[in-house]
């Protein structure tokens with residue numbers, strides 16, 4: 311893999327490879343863009359088959375965070391970490407402490423949080439070594455697990471997408487096919503069930519499926535069957551790249567709205583959804599509840615303030631559909647433009663000299 315060529319492609323600022331033989335830590339921190347502020351994004355632990363796959367995931371997810379944070383109006387850049395390993399077998403305290411020290415070494419350029427495979431307890435261990443971590447235990451005055459808040463944002467965003475598709479944002483009586491019933495999707499199913507939606511669920515973890523069947527009367531299907539269900543809405547809440555050449559022709563839904571990051575395998579798959587008249591709620595907007603919540607910790611966590619901000623996801627999704635219609639473009643492009651324009655405006659305003667007080671500028675030589 312030609313790493314610098316990869317980095318140039320979407321102008322990534324920094325890739326940091328962290329290795330600690332003692333604990334088995336192998337982590338890749340991707341800092342994509344810090345125009346708006348320090349890069350904030352979670353740490354994913356996953357059993358990647360190859361190092362190339364891990365690098366690809368880190369950079370794709372890191373860039374997604376730049377867009378997510380910009381679109382959410384946060385003063386934060388985008389980044390992400392992947393740790394190579396099995397989250398069920400390979401975790402230990404030394405690993406997260408070693409990782410915390412690497413984050414500390416970046417001196418605030420990168421701030422972490424949870425993602426797939428990591429928990430509040432893991433963040434607490436990182437916190438032993440650095441303050442540049444969010445989503446730590448509420449006992450520290452922090453916001454804790456971001457997943458239920460991500461779920462709430464995804465629920466609100468799904469309602470905005472339903473409004474676009476059906477002219478009514480009620481989900482009562484709608485059938486929602488949910489892929490993956492993990493930390494985000496389970497509370498999402500709770501909201502949907504409460505509103506009277508019918509649920510079809512799948513997961514590679516049979517216990518997770520059973521929990522949803524027992525709690526919400528959901529219908530269980532095999533993982534490969536979820537795309538072709540007779541449903542109104544498809545909610546991808548597992549891994550990325552699931553909107554692709556194989557799955558799109560199977561979809562019977564009118565709406566794709568879920569929490570997974572990087573849902574479109576390639577951008578052209580967003581065009582394909584549009585061509586088929588499927589309303590797509592852009593992933594990095596509909597799933598921004600968690601990052602909005604953890605980012606609030608940087609101001610001294612206030613749950614009420616954070617939840618108010620999460621509720622704006624409805625308006626953001628609605629605005630994206632309006633821009634898409636106005637400009638005749640698919641919703642994923644409208645969302646990207648919204649984020650890129652904000653980054654560009656801030657970048658331009660920074661062209662004016664302001665002494666930072668750090669480093670060696672010409673005025674400190676006197």
Ligand SMILES: NC(=O)C1=CN([C@@H]2O[C@H](COP(=O)(O)OP(=O)(O)OC[C@H]3O[C@@H](n4cnc5c(N)ncnc54)[C@H](O)[C@@H]3O)[C@@H](O)[C@H]2O)C=CC1
Nearest residue numbers: 456457460490492493494513514533547548569570571600
């Ligand atoms: N947790 C959060 O606050 C946020 C999560 N996200 C994204 O939402 C998605 C879900 O995140 P979490 O719920 O935290 O993760 P999780 O790991 O708790 O849940 C994911 C679930 O998907 C299942 N799964 C994996 N591959 C599957 C497949 N091929 N078919 C069916 N099920 C499969 C897993 O067994 C697991 O139960 C991820 O893409 C994550 O990056 C995005 C923003 C914030």
Ligand SMILES: CC(C)CC(=O)C(=O)O
Nearest residue numbers: 351352423424456600601
């Ligand atoms: C889990 C969030 C707190 C941050 C993140 O990495 C994301 O939104 O994907």
